[in-house]
Amino acid sequence: MIKINLLKNRSMQGGGDTTYAVSIDRGGNEVQKEAVIKILLMGIFAVVLVFVENHNVDSLKEEQQRYMIQLNELQSQVDKLKGETTKVAELEKQSKELEDKMKIMKQLSKTRLRELKALDYLQSVMPERVWLSALIYNEEKFNLRGYALTDDDLTDLIQSLDKSTFFTDVILLQAKEQNTPEGTLKNFEITAGIGAVE
Numbered sequence: 001m002i003k004i005n006l007l008k009n010r011s012m013q014g015g016g017d018t019t020y021a022v023s024i025d026r027g028g029n030e031v032q033k034e035a036v037i038k039i040l041l042m043g044i045f046a047v048v049l050v051f052v053e054n055h056n057v058d059s060l061k062e063e064q065q066r067y068m069i070q071l072n073e074l075q076s077q078v079d080k081l082k083g084e085t086t087k088v089a090e091l092e093k094q095s096k097e098l099e100d101k102m103k104i105m106k107q108l109s110k111t112r113l114r115e116l117k118a119l120d121y122l123q124s125v126m127p128e129r130v131w132l133s134a135l136i137y138n139e140e141k142f143n144l145r146g147y148a149l150t151d152d153d154l155t156d157l158i159q160s161l162d163k164s165t166f167f168t169d170v171i172l173l174q175a176k177e178q179n180t181p182e183g184t185l186k187n188f189e190i191t192a193g194i195g196a197v198e
Contacts, residue, residue: 114166114195118194130157140193144190145187151175170191171190
């Protein structure tokens, strides 16, 4: 500690200059040095801490920017995949529609094939002296109209259709004689359902 004595020095009594005495207390100097060192160390620590924190903040900002870039990339990938998912769902829907159409086409093909087989069978069993004037197919039923020379010819046709797996429920609706310039003919009408032949 420094002490300054502002009182006049007593040893100089007489007209000389006035001097002031300055004394330094050696015991307080160590405490002051320690205090100054502590203050300096605290200041240096504060400066270093501010520098380190600024560096950490900068690195955290850089890391945040990297994460934001990654997040944006992932978001764009998610958006792209959502678009692809929508496309996949649309393709699956179209695939299902096509499968349904194919099933319908197969069923129609089977039905048509069944009808063609029935017609082929009808043509193969048709007696020589019987001919058709009309053949109507509607709602899985055949309606046959035509002429026969004799009752036996008409009976042969009906029995052949009735024995067949291509026709079911064979019914003679009418059979009447009709006079024509060629002679007497049997005008007939037959209905029959189509059989379930695969």
